Amino acid sequence: xxxxxxxxxxxxxxxxxxxxxxxxxxxxxxxxxxxxxxxxxxxxxxxxxxxxxxxxxxxxxxxxxxxxxxxxxxxxxxxxxxxxxxxxxxxxxxxxxxxxxxxxxxxxxxxxxxxxxxxxxxxxxxxxxxxxxxxxxxxxxxxxxxxxxxxxxxxxxxxxxxxxxxxxxxxxxxxxxxxxxxxxxxxxxxxxxxxxxxxxxxxxxxxxxxxxxxxxxxxxxxxxxxxxxxxxxxxxxxxxxxxxxxxxxxxxxxxxxxxxxxxxxxx
Numbered sequence: 001x002x003x004x005x006x007x008x009x010x011x012x013x014x015x016x017x018x019x020x021x022x023x024x025x026x027x028x029x030x031x032x033x034x035x036x037x038x039x040x041x042x043x044x045x046x047x048x049x050x051x052x053x054x055x056x057x058x059x060x061x062x063x064x065x066x067x068x069x070x071x072x073x074x075x076x077x078x079x080x081x082x083x084x085x086x087x088x089x090x091x092x093x094x095x096x097x098x099x100x101x102x103x104x105x106x107x108x109x110x111x112x113x114x115x116x117x118x119x120x121x122x123x124x125x126x127x128x129x130x131x132x133x134x135x136x137x138x139x140x141x142x143x144x145x146x147x148x149x150x151x152x153x154x155x156x157x158x159x160x161x162x163x164x165x166x167x168x169x170x171x172x173x174x175x176x177x178x179x180x181x182x183x184x185x186x187x188x189x190x191x192x193x194x195x196x197x198x199x200x201x202x203x204x205x206x207x208x209x210x211x212x213x214x215x216x217x218x219x220x221x222x223x224x225x226x227x228x229x230x231x232x233x234x235x236x237x238x239x240x241x242x243x244x245x246x247x248x249x250x251x252x253x254x255x256x257x258x259x260x261x262x263x264x265x266x267x
Contacts, residue, residue: 005164005188007196016092020143024169025200028088032195037152041218043079044070044108052235059112066112066216072233073108073220074258075243080106081250083222084257089148089197093224096143100264103257104145105223105232111208112216115160118207120175120187123147125203129172141169145202145225152218155191160211162198163187169203224257231259 007027010016019026032040047070049055059066073080084090084103094101126144133139155161168175168182180186182205189209190198200206211217223232233240247255261267 003186003188004191005166007190007192007198013091013095017095020092020096020146020199020201021140023166024204025164025166025198026092027192028197028199029193030195031086031089031197032150032152034195037194039079040150040220041152043077044068044073044110044218044220047073047076047108052239054234060114065114065116065211066110067115068108068110070108071105072240074103074106075233075246078246078249080108080220081246081254083148083150083220084254085251086148086197089199090253092199093146093148096146097224097226100227100256100261101224102227102231102259102261103222104225104229105221107221107223109219109221110216111160111211111219113211113214115208115211115217117210120163120165120180120205120207122169122174122205123202125174127172131172134170134172141203142226143201144229145223146199147202148222148224149190149198149200150220150222151190151192151196151198152194152220153215154194155189156213157189157191157209158211158213159215159217160209160213161189161191163189163207163209164200165205168205169201171203171205175205227261227264 009029010019016026049057053071055071056069074084124145165182165187166185171182
């Protein structure tokens with residue numbers, strides 16, 4: 001039986017960076033107002049799937065549960081623009097990735113009752129190293145990719161929370177088949193409130209859990225990376241096009257996060 005992940009806000013930016021390095025994640029409570037939560041949920045309901053953008057939208061009776069996942073949402077509705085550089089969150093992102101970092105993806109994700117459990121996984125394992133090396137205090141692995149999860153529901157075990165294995169980014173590998181613990185610490189559920197945000201690094205072992213609630217879970221994911229890591233804006237081969245009206249409404253920082261970089265290595 002999983003336990004609830006202890007969630008504690010940090011006092012300052014340095015402490016948030018330390019949390020990312022030691023625990024692999026950072027918690028920001030009450031980031032969104034109730035009106036922002038309802039506006040985001042309504043905007044996500046309005047989105048339609050574009051097949052060539054690798055969007056998904058399946059639901060009963062054709063499929064056993066609702067699974068609606070829409071990519072590039074910053075380019076679909078101006079309401080999502082401010083989530084590129086949300087105050088506090090973006091300060092941490094730029095601190096760990098550098099002030100030339102960018103957003104590599106933004107996904108609106110809705111999952112309904114019947115969603116099965118995922119396997120424990122990492123989103124990306126950039127380096128595979130022996131655990132003996134990872135335990136060395138002088139070894140400090142850069143933070144290559146982070147994801148900000150904006151939760152738009154009060155999370156319960158029935159609604160299908162995200163499960164983390166805290167500290168598992170120090171394993172230096174993917175979890176093995178059937179493995180649920182690292183260094184004696186097992187899976188723990190993120191039972192946070194609507195409007196809270198969790199930022200985590202790509203190497204943390206995590207998974208989605210079954211939704212048995214009878215309700216739809218709403219989640220906005222924003223993925224960030226060092227500039228040298230490519231952006232994931234399908235469709236590819238120059239088929240993706242930025243919406244001109246979105247660009248006209250964007251701040252200089254938002255434009256840089258969408259890829260408007262100054263000249264650098266390999267340009």
